[in-house]
Amino acid sequence: MEFGLFNSACVLPQFGGDEHRRIMDEVAIVQAAEQAGFKYTWATEHHFLTEYSHLSANEVFLGYLAAATSRIHLGSGIFNVTPPVNHPARVAERVAMLDHLSEGRFEFGMGRGSSTTEQKGFGIAAPDLTRDMFDEVVGEFRKMWRADEYAGFDGQFFSMPARNVLPKPYSSPHPPMWVAAGNPATFEKAARMGLGVLCFTIGGPETIKPLVEVYKKEIANAEPVGDFVNDNIMVTTQLLCLEDGRRARELGAQLHMGYHRSLLLRYLDTFPRPEGLPVWPDLLPDPTPDEIDASIAAGDTPYGTPEEVEIAIRKYADAGVDQVVFGLLSSTMTRELACETIATFGKHVLPVFDTDPVHRTTRLRTGS
Secondary structure (H helix, E strand, O other), rough: EEEEEEEEOOOHHHHHOOOHHHHHHHHHHHHHHHOOOOOOEOOOOOOOOOOOOOOHHHHHHHHHHHHHHHEEEEEEEOOOOOOOOOOOOHHHHHHHHHHHOOOOEEEEEOOOOOHHHHHHHHOOOOOOOHHHHHHHHOOHHHHHHHOEOOOOEEEEOEEOOOEOOOOOOOOOOOOOOEEEEEOHHHHHHHOOOOEEEEEEEOOOOHHHHEEEEEEHHHHHHHHOOOOOOOOEEEEEOOOOOOOOHHHHHHOOOOHHHHHHHHHHHHHHHOOOOOOOOOOOOOOOOOOOHHHHHHHHHHOHHHHHHHHHHHHHHHHHHOOOOOEEEEOOOOOOOHHHHHHHHHHHHHHHHHHHHHHOOHHHHHHHHHHH
């Protein structure tokens, strides 16, 4: 199993709206993660979501990271591929350019957007339309990347004449393709399309296990929309791995995770909403040290000492997850604390699970 980071440029009130600080914090922790042996980082794309995420131009962020790193793979988590947000030809161009600048380290994650604040901001009145938009464009990318001139397209949501879309990808045949998913039907659909899954869930490893089973069963029957099958499931969660377990519990209760999760429920309103939760501006409470301790004891949260974190990560491995990613700065965690937890995890836990020096996506792309 492999590991990565999730970058969102979350700017909570405790930072006084200091966007620059948080964006540069994200850069610093990616560099720390590369040094610690992490294989991936994933940069989200969100628009208009005050405090929750200020990372709107993630292709610019990833281009900067291409020069600031040398080994870690750089993923779009996601590029919004709905035509009103990003024209498909522009997406194909960005993917290929990032593939060149990173010299084959780019991972192409796609999605439809998950907030009506974003969708309506770009003129998408009905969220369900984004599903049809995705289906229309997803098969066009590999055609645009091929050496011959793209034949053009005349569809419901985008049209363009025949054009040579440039540059062509650096990687052969093209970077790995992923899609964001959150329910059984989407996992099954992703598998049929031969796409890796980017799973954004606040549930524990047990909630993801049945979804992994659906995906791994269906992937055997894939008819890929790309030129190869990316049999991969990534799950995003939190991490606080410190040598001192008591300190981890105390700090974990001070990261204002309740506020961040309240923002998630406020903005990502196309996701199913569990009953009984507060409605913005009412807030979810922060976990107490006792609640964190109970979650650690149950192996549901990768908080605590390296030994305790290993137990929680083992549950993800046993569920069949291929990659676990940590959204460290989706809270008030400081750059210094994030780098400490990355280094501690990289020293003690990561080598237990990741024993292959080659990225899984590279092996799947090259057939090695």
